[in-house]
Amino acid sequence: MVFLAKIGVYAFPVVLLVVPMYAWFKGVRVYETFVKGAEEGFQIVLSILPYLVAIFVAISCLRGSGGLDLLSRALGVVLKPLGIPPDILPLLITRPISGSGALAVTGDLLKTYGPDSPMGLLASILQGATDTTFYVVTLYFGSVGVRKTRHALAACLIGDFFGFLTGFLIWRRLVF
Incomplete structure (x- = not known):
């Protein structure tokens, strides 16, 4: 285990030294290439x-x-009979939209219920079960100029649904 910790400490500095040295030996103008890449990255940003x-x-x-609260209350009426706690709904709604917003909701749930509680476990599982669909679709398609995403959004939302469903099934198996 100590060996792995040492690798983790030295890996990044070694890569920072070896890659530019290798490029220099191959005749690449390292600094100019780095500056050009930084300029292109800035344009992308x-x-x-x-x-x-x-x-x-x-x-x-x-x-x-x-x-968000109004939508949570409306969905709570439908999902409560299915065994889905109503307090988790803000996370279900926020997660496909914003990673930081979902993380804030998860933080609130962990503060309220505790990290080792069933609700804390569910929030943690669901936080990792899906991605920020609307953010990803907006950012990636928008950055390359795609206006018609066709079925991409629907496919991603179906993926979110199954990610949440799988997360709930895992949670129910672990807790009950």
Whole structure:
């Protein structure tokens, strides 16, 4: 185990030294190539930034207006008979939209119920069971200029549904 810890400590500095040295020996102009890559990366950040701002503003409006709570109450009536705790619904709604928003909801659930509680376990499982679908679709398709995503969003949401379903089944198996 000590050996693995040592590898973790030294791996990154070794890579930082070996890769540029190898490139230099191969005749690559290392600094100029690095600066060109940084410039291209900066251009990508500038092209993605409007999409990031738009999705974060939409999420803030949803949370601030009480729309998230209203949607949670409406879905709670349907999902409670299925054994899904109503307090987990804000996480189910937020997770496909925003990773940071879902992490905040998970943090609230962990503070309220505790990390070792059934609700804390469920929140942790669901946090890792899916991805931020709307964020990913908006960011990736928007950054490359794709306007018609065809079936991508529906396929991703179906994936989210099955991710949540699998997470619930695992949780029920572990807890009950």
